[in-house]
Amino acid sequence: MSTQYYTASSLDGFIATPENSLDWLFQFTDVDESHYQNFLAEVGAIAMGSTTYEWILEHLLSPESKMHQPWPYQVPTWVFTTRELPPVEGADIRFVRGDVTPVHRDMAAVAGSKNIWIVGGGELVGQFHDAGFLDEVIVSIASVTLGSGAPLLPREIVTPPLKLLSAETFGHSFAVLHYQVQR
């Protein structure tokens, strides 16, 4: 079981614009989904922050959205928030707040031999890293720069540096970098 941060980023290290737009990412319509599908097949528990959850509510679950679809995950999802947020009917969503340690313990119990996916944002991933739980970072770098926005991982990880396990290219727009956190 591994705790993984799997995300897409701009070349300059942002996972969303300051307005929480992902239009820069969804402009790439001919992306090979197999890398993501293979990753997702090994995920047994998911965590995300409330901005990411609200993005899904607005852009995927809303009937008015062009990308309208059902809740995209089959495994239990922990949403970090200090607020009361609406649940999604039929989805296993658990609202939590504060220290990530007891949440990670509960996620690990549910995930079993499968992996834990921290979807983001970067500050929440940083909280898991601070607590010593982050094992891997898998980031698809898109061939765009945003200038500002939601940071990929706002922490100093310098010594020891991350260990690069692989670097793959997908078409002319994406490089997928797979890192292992060293302790």
Ligand SMILES: NC(=O)c1ccc[n+]([C@@H]2O[C@H](COP(=O)([O-])OP(=O)(O)OC[C@H]3O[C@@H](n4cnc5c(N)ncnc54)[C@H](OP(=O)(O)O)[C@@H]3O)[C@@H](O)[C@H]2O)c1
């Ligand atoms: N490019 C990609 O593949 C990708 C992947 C993931 C996300 N995204 C996007 O990136 C942006 C990330 O937004 P974000 O940086 O604001 O991060 P976020 O993690 O989605 O949301 C941050 C919010 O989560 C809540 N939170 C975080 N840690 C908490 C804790 N320990 N206890 C209680 N609440 C906690 C807080 O809000 P409240 O307490 O006020 O609720 C906090 O303001 C979103 O637009 C998302 O859609 C992109």
